[in-house]
Amino acid sequence: xxxxxxxxxSQKGDLEAxxxxxxxxxxxxxxxxxxxxxxQEAAQDATQEAFLAAWRGIKGFRGGNFRAWILHIVANACRxxxxxxxxxxxxxxxxxxxxxxxxSPQNQLLGxxxxxxxxxxxxxxxxxxxxxxxxxxxxxxxxxxxAQIMDSSVGTVRSRLSQGRAxxxxxxxxxxxxxx
Amino acid sequence: MFEWFRxxxxxxxxxxxxxxxDGQLPSPEQQELAEHLERCEACRAELETLRxxxxxxxxxxxxxxxxxxxxxEIRPAPRQPVFIGLRVxxxxxxxxxxxxxxxxxxxAFPQAPPAEQPEARVMAGETPxxxxxxxxxxxxxxxPARYVTPKPLPPTPEEAQVKGLEPATPPPMPPPTPVxxxxxxxxxxxxxxxxxxxxxLGAAVVLAGLSLIYWRxxxxxxxxx
Numbered sequence: 001x002x003x004x005x006x007x008x009x010s011q012k013g014d015l016e017a018x019x020x021x022x023x024x025x026x027x028x029x030x031x032x033x034x035x036x037x038x039x040q041e042a043a044q045d046a047t048q049e050a051f052l053a054a055w056r057g058i059k060g061f062r063g064g065n066f067r068a069w070i071l072h073i074v075a076n077a078c079r080x081x082x083x084x085x086x087x088x089x090x091x092x093x094x095x096x097x098x099x100x101x102x103x104s105p106q107n108q109l110l111g112x113x114x115x116x117x118x119x120x121x122x123x124x125x126x127x128x129x130x131x132x133x134x135x136x137x138x139x140x141x142x143x144x145x146x147a148q149i150m151d152s153s154v155g156t157v158r159s160r161l162s163q164g165r166a167x168x169x170x171x172x173x174x175x176x177x178x179x180x
Numbered sequence: 181m182f183e184w185f186r187x188x189x190x191x192x193x194x195x196x197x198x199x200x201x202d203g204q205l206p207s208p209e210q211q212e213l214a215e216h217l218e219r220c221e222a223c224r225a226e227l228e229t230l231r232x233x234x235x236x237x238x239x240x241x242x243x244x245x246x247x248x249x250x251x252x253e254i255r256p257a258p259r260q261p262v263f264i265g266l267r268v269x270x271x272x273x274x275x276x277x278x279x280x281x282x283x284x285x286x287x288a289f290p291q292a293p294p295a296e297q298p299e300a301r302v303m304a305g306e307t308p309x310x311x312x313x314x315x316x317x318x319x320x321x322x323x324p325a326r327y328v329t330p331k332p333l334p335p336t337p338e339e340a341q342v343k344g345l346e347p348a349t350p351p352p353m354p355p356p357t358p359v360x361x362x363x364x365x366x367x368x369x370x371x372x373x374x375x376x377x378x379x380x381l382g383a384a385v386v387l388a389g390l391s392l393i394y395w396r397x398x399x400x401x402x403x404x405x
Contacts (some may be wrong), residue, residue, distance in 0.1 A: 137237035162198035
């Protein structure tokens with residue numbers, strides 16, 4: 001069954017069809033939440049909230065890029081989750097580091113120290129810049145799709161990406177990541 | 181002067197390095213920046229560190245979600261008799277309230293008869309049409325009570341001449357009778373409409389709140405696995 005048909009059936013209240021869409025997009029959604037929040041449990045909560053919100057609002061989907069629509073909801077859920085975490089005094093955002101569940105050859109190649117620096121550097125970026133960097137440089141979306149997800153123009157995406165990359169590079173330079 | 185121009189060109193170049201890396205600049209700008217990078221070692225170094233940062237980000241692996249995020253439907257529990265009773269009671273309270281309010285508005289409820297005024301019996305046979313009730317304003321620091329004072333109008337000089345009466349000799353006034361303020365118990369067997377309305381409104385609000393709580397507990401829910 002194609003994506004369009006699954007969407008149409010979901011809009012008619014077919015939860016089974018919607019769950020097929022969830023299975024198709026849950027990895028990209030969860031990874032976006034994880035990179036934005038830096039914490040497994042918070043990322044799981046945000047992803048679940050996002051799919052619930054998508055189910056409740058799927059009748060309002062008017063066609064177009066469904067992945068961008070879903071990820072736009074995930075990004076909003078991440079923003080809400082960050083606000084919630086900031087309001088909770090017992091939780092420090094600096095403490096929200098996570099360990100990847102799988103140690104892939106790529107992770108080993110990258111090095112744990114560099115990986116940790118990247119995660120910490122990302123966590124220090126302003127929300128919009130972090131979202132642009134994660135979507136472009138980690139998830140590999142085009143500028144056009146990022147603009148759809150962020151509900152902004154391509155020029156704004158270019159600007160946020162430039163600022164985010166530069167800030168992250170400066171953070172890594174401060175930690176001597178680029179060597180002498 | 182030349183240094184100032186060079187710094188300005190470097191600033192503009194560094195603003196565009198990110199888009200240059202992604203090939204997102206228009207062709208003339210892309211060419212112009214490439215030429216600048218050939219001449220400027222500092223900007224080339226900036227480009228290389230930026231490129232390395234992006235490549236490291238590319239290498240961050242995709243994490244497998246620790247669980248599925250598919251949704252499941254939770255069927256509502258069978259409607260509880262308490263819930264049905266609450267809904268019926270709420271509806272009854274609202275209907276009664278509406279009926280009482282409408283009845284009050286249409287003056288359908290019997291009102292308490294007015295308190296018997298002293299002038300009705302004291303002035304029998306003394307031209308009751310000439311008597312009128314005057315509300316005496318209460319002095320500010322005084323007691324919060326109003327007084328109804330029967331005050332017979334004195335005959336005018338013309339009337340006195342016709343009737344042979346002495347003008348302006350009012351009969352002795354009875355002592356003022358206090359009239360209860362609103363909110364105090366009124367004499368007579370009237371319907372306590374206001375109190376009834378408040379009681380029904382309170383009951384309707386409480387019952388609606390309880391119904392809402394029950395409804396939220398037993399409604400159809402959709403949740404994560």
